[in-house]
Amino acid sequence: MQSFPQPAGKKDAKRKSGSSESWRSGSPNIGEEMQLRDTRSCAGSEHESHRSLSREDLCICRILQGAAQFLCQGHTLTMKRFVHVKNPYLDTMDEDILYHLDLGTKTHNLPEMFGDVKFVCVGGSPNRMRAFALFMHKELGLVEGEEDIKDICAGTDRYCMFKTGPVLSISHGMGVPSISIMLHELIKLLHHARCCDVTIIRIGTSGGIGIAPGSVVITDTAVDSFFKPQFEQVILDNVVTRSTELDKELAEELFNCSKKIPNFPALIGHTMCTYDFYEGQGRLDGALCSFSREKKLDYLKRAYEAGVRNIEMESTVFAAMCGLCGLKAAVVCVTLLDRLDCDQITLSHDVLMEYQRRPQLLISNFIKKKLGLCDQIS
Ligand SMILES: O=P(O)(O)O[C@H]1O[C@H](CO)[C@@H](O)[C@H]1O
Numbered sequence: 118m119q120s121f122p123q124p125a126g127k128k129d130a131k132r133k134s135g136s137s138e139s140w141r142s143g144s145p146n147i148g149e150e151m152q153l154r155d156t157r158s159c160a161g162s163e164h165e166s167h168r169s170l171s172r173e174d175l176c177i178c179r180i181l182q183g184a185a186q187f188l189c190q191g192h193t194l195t196m197k198r199f200v201h202v203k204n205p206y207l208d209t210m211d212e213d214i215l216y217h218l219d220l221g222t223k224t225h226n227l228p229e230m231f232g233d234v235k236f237v238c239v240g241g242s243p244n245r246m247r248a249f250a251l252f253m254h255k256e257l258g259l260v261e262g263e264e265d266i267k268d269i270c271a272g273t274d275r276y277c278m279f280k281t282g283p284v285l286s287i288s289h290g291m292g293v294p295s296i297s298i299m300l301h302e303l304i305k306l307l308h309h310a311r312c313c314d315v316t317i318i319r320i321g322t323s324g325g326i327g328i329a330p331g332s333v334v335i336t337d338t339a340v341d342s343f344f345k346p347q348f349e350q351v352i353l354d355n356v357v358t359r360s361t362e363l364d365k366e367l368a369e370e371l372f373n374c375s376k377k378i379p380n381f382p383a384l385i386g387h388t389m390c391t392y393d394f395y396e397g398q399g400r401l402d403g404a405l406c407s408f409s410r411e412k413k414l415d416y417l418k419r420a421y422e423a424g425v426r427n428i429e430m431e432s433t434v435f436a437a438m439c440g441l442c443g444l445k446a447a448v449v450c451v452t453l454l455d456r457l458d459c460d461q462i463t464l465s466h467d468v469l470m471e472y473q474r475r476p477q478l479l480i481s482n483f484i485k486k487k488l489g490l491c492d493q494i495s
């Protein structure tokens with residue numbers, strides 16, 4: 118049984134300072150760090166030394182010289198992947214208040230609370246993300262009881278956040294504006310906490326196109342309503358187009374993981390992200406509808422031909438923001454219906470719950486595999 122620290126509360130955070138617990142390595146996260154691994158010892162062994170990189174030019178030169186020497190001696194060198202923000206103003210701020218998460222750099226010790234996070238899972242519904250955290254807690258064989266898993270954002274009712282071991286589970290609400298606000302604050306949180314090598318996965322629901330309800334779609338590329346792999350962000354009065362490519366290797370790895378789960382219908386495909394559930398997804402059952410059944414089917418069939426296998430409402434901005442900030446990202450959504458057949462979701466509560474657990478099961482197995490807990494694959 119393993120034991121991981123739960124995040125410290127506000128009061129504790131004020132008193133404590135300094136390093137965070139890090140997953141298994143026991144080493145603190147100190148600014149930008151370069152990890153030098155001796156490959157002449159057995160793979161995965163503990164012969165690792167850590168050196169800090171200062172931003173001073175002189176120091177960088179020395180380290181690069183050292184690294185070059187190290188490489189010449191037959192070692193390999195791997196860089197830790199830190200979460201980066203692309204905003205010069207952040208460095209000039211005395212305090213950063215993550216308003217919608219009810220967290221802040223002065224009120225909370227973010228490195229201590231979150232420094233060991235390696236996996237972030239996000240999804241629309243607060244209950245689903247709480248259930249996922251509790252499920253992960255059990256799957257990781259953690260000793261603390263469920264009652265220790267509290268909503269870290271309880272001071273706000275915008276989003277909820279739970280942490281168990283190296284896994285953070287957060288709700289993002291519905292649609293691009295809602296997830297985008299959460300991601301701005303989450304990415305800053307991971308940056309302030311000096312997290313490294315973080316994988317982020319959206320586990321959601323969606324409408325399928327031409328595939329059986331209950332199928333789990335692992336997204337290779339998120340596309341917009343015109344089937345383009347891009348997200349258009351309006352900034353001031355400009356439209357900035359951002360790429361929505363996701364990590365293909367990660368998608369493949371997840372797909373391979375899915376093959377090990379008995380009777381698990383999964384596939385890789387494009388995911389279309391829309392700004393609306395009704396007109397935007399070609400539904401005939403909204404309060405407004407100005408197109409015919411034929412037009413709807415023609416649109417969905419063209420989407421299918423373009424490689425789209427499911428439709429949801431967050432994937433493009435999720436892919437774009439995570440890609441820009443150095444987060445390895447994936448989108449895994451179960452389909453609740455086949456949009457070529459119908460528009461209304463008529464599943465019973467039990468079936469809906471069972472479907473929603475499918476992405477969670479896959480991601481739990483993936484996380485356990487990554488943590489070397491392969492004997493505990495469900
Ligand atoms: O199940 P979640 O994660 O909320 O995802 C899907 O479900 C919502 C619509 O019902 C949208 O947020 C859509 O993206």
Ligand SMILES: O=c1cc[nH]c(=O)[nH]1
Nearest residue numbers: 322323324428429430
């Ligand atoms: O059809 C659906 C089902 C779930 N979520 C969506 O965005 N669309």
